[in-house]
Amino acid sequence: MGTHSLLPLAVALLGLLSPCVTRLTPRVSFLMGSPGRHLIRFSSPDVSNTTTLLLRDDGDVLYVGARDAVLELDVSHGDAITLKSKLDWSPSDKDLEQCSMKGKKMADCPNFIRVLQFLNTSHIYACGTFAFSPRCTYINSETLTMSSKPDEGRGRCPYDPYQRNTAIIVDGELYTGTVADYRGNWPVISRHLSEGRRVDLKLDDTLGWLEDPTFISSTFIPDEEKIYFFFSEVGREYDFIDKFIVSRVAQICMSDVGGQRTLQRRWTTFAKAQLLCQADSELPYNVIQDIDSLPPAQGAPADDTLFYGLFISQWSVNSGRSAVCSFRLADIKSVFSGNYKVLNRDTLQWSTRVQEKVANPGECGLHNASDNALRFVKENFLADDSVRPFGRSPTMVSAEHNYSHLRVQRVQAANSRDYTVLFLLTESGYLHKVVLLQSGAHIIEEIKVFEQSQPVKNLVLSIPKAVIYVGTSEGVVRVPTANCSFYWTCAQCVLARDPFCGWDPASRACVKVSDSQISLGQDIDRGNVEEVCNSVSITHRVRFGSNKLPAASCPAGELVSVSLNEVVRLQCPAASQLSQQLWERPNSRLSSDLYLHLGDGSLSFVATPTTLGHYLCLSTENGYQQTMAIYHVKQRSSPMAPTSYTRHHTHALPTTQSVARPGPGLHMSGGVWPNRITTEQGGTEPTLSSGDTQVTTRQLGGNITLWTLKSGQKEDEFWDREPQLLARGPCYLKELVVVSVLLVLCLSLLVTLLLYVFKQRCRRRTVPQARTPTRDSDRRTPVEQEAFRENQFQSKHNGQALQSGQASGLVCNGAFTGSNGHLPNTPI
Template sequence: MASGVFLLFLLLSSSGSAPPPPPPRVSFLLNSADRPLVHFTAPGIYNTTTLLLSTDASTLYVGAKNAILSLNVSQHDIISLKNKVEWSPSPREINDCENKGKDPTVDCPNFVRVLQPLNSTHLYACGSHAYSPQDAYIEVDGLSLVKQRSGVKVRCPFNPFQRNTALSISGELFTATMSDFRGVRPTISRHFSKDGRPDVSQDSSVSLLEEPVFVGSALDSSERKLYFFFSEVGKEFSYTNELRVARVAQVCKDDVGGLRTLQKKWTSFAKASLLCQPPRQLPYSVLQDVFTLPPPEGSTASDTLFYGIFSSQWSSGSDSAVCVFRLQDVRSVFSGGYRSFDSQTHSWSPLQGKHTYLGQCGLEEFADPDLAQVKKSFLTSSAVQPVGNVPVLVSMGQSYSRVAAMTTQAVSGKQYTVLFLLTESGFLHKVVLSDRGPRLIEEIQVFAQVQQVKSIVLSSSKGVLYVGTCSGVTAVPVAHCASYRTCSQCVLARDPLCGWSRTKKICSRPSSGTSNMSQDVESGNVGRECQGQTGAAPRPGQDFLLRQRQNRKHDPSFTLH
């Protein structure tokens, strides 16, 4: 079987694909005057990589190395420090960490890995704390640490560099993390349970998860379910033990476990594969990040979209793909057929007969035989297919690590999706998904050195993307239309967030009720849109800004399949 897979890989690798479009039209190096960014750094502040934006988008809470910060982001041109609380391991705890074989300066500080709101007055935080996780309650007013506890083993990882995800809902905390010192025991759990319910975690008597790397989570409020996104080893493929598979797992928010079987364990746990595969190619099977885009106003929750970044286990290069999944399709897969695991043969097979209760909520009083079936039948038969059944974007030569997405209305009234993709080399790519395919409008350098740990938070209402890096926080406006100084430049940008005002003679953000603006997202027709407007168009074959890419490998080409 393994040789057949290798042959398939050779065949698919040699198959043709659509030629890539040109690289980004404009590129801005770090601190370019034409694409101003707002930075926050402070002496002694490092690893500012866990970000939480307040409901009113005026305060950015930051989990850092040995500290938690609150930053004032109410102004568009400055980020200032409001408060800081120190949260460091003691010298004795650092020494104990070192005695366990860890580097005292790299592994043993307290890296804050979970930062979530508990209520209107307090935040919850969990840190790696010298490889012995601790959690704390943080009072928002004044940012003071009011309660600290040790021995927390299932809310954030021991290893500060392992991925994890957490979500707070009405004061209850849902986490997916590695729960042991070695970092090999994954668990999805509910904490601070309300209404008399017990805390619930996953059943450890069976292998529900196989070496997972968690990347995100989301709430389906209308069905009271949560979804956790990750990659893991696909044990259902008998011909290899190392095939990585992208997954989504579900649990019911109010699950309480069974009466005898699965006591205080999820009875609703199920997982499904996420398929992201270009035509005639092997799947992009390693999920790097996921972003939840709420449905447009007036639409139902089932139209919620999940934008995922995928990499290829089969490629030796830095290729990435973006696939989009609709919530309704995720729901349908979990409502369909399941596979059953045979502990004797260690193999998966389609489950025969009707078992409509699998993957459903409210199983706390079901009979033991039914819950025994739940324990071994938690993998769906079908994979979740992406919208359109193909990736919306395939990037050759770029390794994307984080994604955010927003929708905006163009001057024509048409809705467009704008993606913000963070590369491993420190650039943010802004991509518009149009009828003619994805278009890379611009790339912006947001940090200078390659970094492993980073995060992004998008405020669509403010029009700002916050990037947390090892050295500080950077605010990136989603558009800087003033960079386009003529009508030709503005229209050629084909950016739905920018249009040329015929009356003011400037390129600016369209607003509701805007009239007499020139914009053409699909074609960039300067002759039609800029007729009668002054200003010299760019010389043929030359963009108005030079792409400065000296001394770095760069090939940001991508295709729509």
């Protein structure tokens, strides 16, 4: 059986061995325009394809390469992005006509800016596709004007705007990875803008150093004086029927100037190796999408530099999955210093065999080597071993999201520990913020940044400014990396497990760690609310007691007036997408025969005398419970047709002694907070005051009472005084006492009457009574008549005992008890 026939079987077996991937759910989700996640957008009717971004070192100016233009945006203000200047750079009508004559679509013929790099402190080097005839130019960064006439950009910029490329300028020299021909069949890694004794270099194309690559990124490691390129290509070392895509890392030395005779004006230090993002017994995630470098922590060696790569799989069994793998620089260097594969020139097949090393491929300083050594490195450029992920397994695997771009940042938490935070952009337009923990990846939040999927996007992270910029064809979006003010309580702040945020007990607010000089409450690894928030008066949830509710604990909340036999549905807003909702009643169990728990956490039932009363909605997350809503379902006082109402994200304020504000909803959109009620009917707004704190109660359609802040009142004052205020809410304690007294009087009268009847019957049994014999008694013998009288006496005695037992069962501690052992919920 050959290699070709073994491939499908191997794929099938590995697919069966692949374990189930843990579902990663974002804790909080923000839709576009959500007031809970403030984003700044820039767009202009005459600007499109703003996909190439370049941020100035101070973070105040963002240069954008767009279609037929270069923009200078002022991003120094936190509340707006403004256009400072615009440089138009578009092809002439003649250039567009020639592009069309080549068979290209007119939509692809404009000048798409694909290279934008700082050349020095005063100039920017820019290249564009320019109607499938690449051009490059120098731009004055102060005046945003061209300093010279554009020159040819072949080998520096792609022809096709949809082809990916990479470019980086180091010490005034441009290193690029792109295609150097019109058809896109000649890939090159080259150096340009060399001066003095240094010359421009490119790859030798006689042996196929690159096989149909897709360039992803390039980075400079100062301690190594090397440029590393990351790309994917066809793996010719694998003899498969289908093209097997592999991910690569390649390196070149900055000091390389080419050989004297062999490899003249060609790289002598080029070497490449496979990046293997794969877990044990799983198919590899073999197609790299994006990569970003994470410098080592302060005081750590350069070898601890990590490269976080984003991968997908070409195999259908892993379709729709994305994986993040990290690679350590020390492991990459180890692979490049090892053995290399040998290429058979006759068959063009790669093989692995131990051979004598004439030179060390990838070693810097080979430009002065002998021709024999240069021929050896020319033919042996593929490392034998593969670079495996740090920790020998993927850092994160997602089965639900197709990620396209990635940025990474190291964040110091309140406990002075460092945590790695990933920013992942999905194909559907969401930005995920992920913190990497020992227990696995935790998605803190997801943010909808654009509506439509974009073919070309870019991410730029500004660590000093704590923002991330997303470049799309619709415009530029600025997303703050921290959103601490969204978490209103200590519990929510801790459960977010966001390294950027911590709870400040003095101001009773969730604040940015970098802005605070005091000790903050935070638990990134475990999210233990009880341990962190005990010192700041944590809010404990209210539970109904087993006895009657006293006046002080009579629960206020949302009043729902219903008619009997009406279907009631109570909503339970979730604190997050990771929480679970549950319902409770005082002294009662929610039987599945009467109640239906719906998938969205709501509770549905039919209004009957048994189901009237109070309901408590609880949310549980990571072992912590909090009250989300309290309802009082009551029968209408006057007969009327059932009033239909629609509520979205209904929320009643909890009435604990120390009240937590309502938790965030699952989705925030349209400027409507999830802890508000939307009904189809209006109502009046009487004002209720307590001291100097005022709230407004609004009767919505006669069904729902909603507590809201009065205009101008400080929110913190309301939350601090809310327990005393809500205690004055609707309470029927007086009516309950009157009814209880009446019931006790009725029971006493009934017991007295039963005792009197029993006493009279006992007296009749002791007094002889004359009996009139009947025809039946005349026919009985004396023995039968005596037995008949005895049976009648026992039957009467048993009947009286049964009635007495039933009567005594109606009284329990001086009050009526129902079948479930508590006071019936009789409407007043």
